[in-house]
Amino acid sequence: MIVTVIGTGLIGGSMALDLKKRRLATTVLGVDKNSIHLAKALEVGIIDEAKSLEEAVPSSDLVILAIPVDHAPEVLTAVLDNIKPEATVIDVGSIKQNICSAVANHKNRSQFVACHPIAGTEFSGPDAAHYYLFDGKVNIICDADHSSASSLATAEKVFETLKMKIIKMDAAEHDRHIAYVSHLSHITSFTLGLTVLDIEKDEKSIFNMAGSGFASTVRLANSSANMWAPIFHENKENLVTAIDAYVGKLNALKQMIQQDELHKTHEHIASANEIKRILDGIELKGQEAALNN
Structure with a gap:
């Protein structure tokens, strides 16, 4: 599979590394308006070739959009304009309603799968990218009914390869x-x-x-x-x-x-302690799911 990653920072770069290591991607093309990031991604092996969007997209089987959310709708439109019929596009931004609305009426909307892999660190750029960032984490697919069966299957294969749990929900939710x-x-x-x-x-x-x-x-x-x-x-x-x-x-x-309401303060803190029990339960379920896969 030829994969284009638009945005070679932490998320896009880490996806590229894992998809190559796990042999889902045979070739990774990199697109980035930051020439320093693009050169670094090429130097450290995140991508195999640096290309422009116009050069990379038409030859790609999968396009991963990993750029700031305010620019993503415009770039996604350009990608969908140039993508080949059997290809799939996914984005990995943490806001979904804006990008889904922007391409709602695009002729190739069905080739797009709106995704949010919930993983990351406080660091950014190609230097922050690393293997196994996504292992055991959750990926959310939004408005799945607007994506074709083949594109949805490709997206699910990507996140299963990254060893992520997949859930689906409405973009606004x-x-x-x-x-x-x-x-x-x-x-x-x-x-x-x-x-x-x-x-x-x-x-x-x-x-x-x-x-x-x-x-x-x-x-x-x-x-x-x-x-x-x-x-x-x-x-x-x-x-x-x-x-x-x-x-x-x-x-x-x-x-x-x-x-000086010490009793109320104590109750306030004790009530907040409940969040750890909930998070521990979620983590345990995730570990059990990973063992069963």
Whole structure:
């Protein structure tokens, strides 16, 4: 299978590495407007050849779109304009309704499968790409009924090869849920980082006093602004609702502390502890599924 990866950073690069290693991809062509990233991807073996979109797409069996969500609809349209009849296009962005709406009436819409592999790190670029990033993680396919059976089968084969669990849902439902479980986490991390930097001007004090709790909570603040600023704006309605809910909980805790309501504060924290039980249960189910595959 000839695969074109448009966007050779963490996600696109890691997919290319695994698909080559697991022999689903025989050749990987790379497309990237960042010439430095493209050269690096070629140098480290993420891609086999660097091409323009116009050169790569017509010869590809599979096109993976791994670029910022605000540019993805326009690029996807260009890809669908140039793709061969039996090929499949998937995108891997974390916002789905915008891109699905943009190509809803395209003549080749059925060759597109809207995907969101939930995997990543706080790092970006080809240097961040690595093997096995997706093992045991979840991939979401959205609006599957708008994709052809053959393109859907190709997409499922890709994510099965990456050893991911596949679930399906409506694009609007996806964007609403992801605002809470992913985008809000980044908002929290960015805001904590900015708050500490603003209050503690002496960086030495920060590093001397920061423990593992602070480090783990603020880790996501290192995430790419080029990727995350567009995500926030493209999912603004859902994210604003999530932020309002978060601020409400934060203000409630603030009031408990101000009014010395120790019992209420204890109950607030204990209620939040429930999230670990839920996450542990999800992780256990994922491990059992991996053992059964």
